[in-house]
Amino acid sequence: MHTLFESFKVKGLELKNRIVMPPMCQYSSDENGFVKDWHVFHYASRAVGGVGFIIVEATSVEPDGRISPNDLGIWSDRHVEGLKKLTTAIHENGAKVAIQLAHAGRKSRTADLPIAPSAIRFSEEYRVPMQMDKIRINEVTEEFSKAAERAVKAGFDAVEIHAAHGYLINEFLSPLTNKRNDEYGGTLEKRARFFKEIVESVKSKLPIDMPLMVRVSASDYYEGGNEVEDVAKILNLLSGMIDVVDISGGGVMPENHVKTFFGYQLDNASKIKEMTGLYTIGGGLITTYPLAEYAVSSKCDLVFLGRQLLRAPYWPLRAAKEASVDLEWPFQYKRAK
């Protein structure tokens, strides 16, 4: 059995294998957030290397939503052309591709006045954010929705909403950063309201057979923060609207109390899968074929390899050899197979 090299289908998205490149910022755009040659080479190389599913890095829905100055953007129609180039290069080399739509919230390094659910800064190195009012909440929701429309135009096969790592949506979800007492704060249901509105607005712009994915921090790894059971409850509030959950963790507080080891986020992926019935992408420090195989055969549906794919862009081709799976190689490289 080689589950890792089995195909996978969710709605209209058909993947040739279960190997995922998770979103990883490349800090390689310009001040306008446009796609550069680097992005095309970088992502297309992983497609050539046999990755089944690539999730393009956190791409900001508004200029002030960028984490750092050279992040990709999708806040205007002018971004579509470059993103289309990217999806074309990835498709031509045999992989499917999603985009991660993001807003950094209080962790934005580019905003003069960052926004957040409550006016609490991340650390002393960050600015004190402005607490969002209802008008600003609606504006950001609308920006996510327009970004989703552009993602479809640019040829992406799926859309992932970034609700992890202590960025804006996660700031609303976590009781550590959301101290509001209006309809967007307090109970878990109220903290999830902003997320739910964004999910609804994004979903309304996607073709019916296009999967909607979310990335969550399954745990804040911090006392008083969300635990995996809370996050499963939040996901269940989105029932029927989302198809795949990409499981990560932490980022809400400057210090994470997380122990990392090979496959350290797989148990959370497995718990979320069990508690929500959703397809899950799991991972965390996965570098070897046996661990990736173990992940998809007993913990989650798809497995992400982040830093390992930065080290070894052709990792899937090598893993297939180790698994004695006869994977199709790019014809140009067949003499090296």
Ligand SMILES: Cc1cc2nc3c(=O)[nH]c(=O)nc-3n(C[C@H](O)[C@H](O)[C@H](O)COP(=O)(O)O)c2cc1C
């Ligand atoms: C350079 C770099 C950039 C990253 N950027 C993002 C990002 O844009 N969005 C995101 O959700 N996670 C981001 N991450 C986290 C990765 O997607 C992944 O969850 C993390 O690296 C753990 O997986 P790994 O141990 O396989 O590398 C980034 C990680 C790295 C190393």
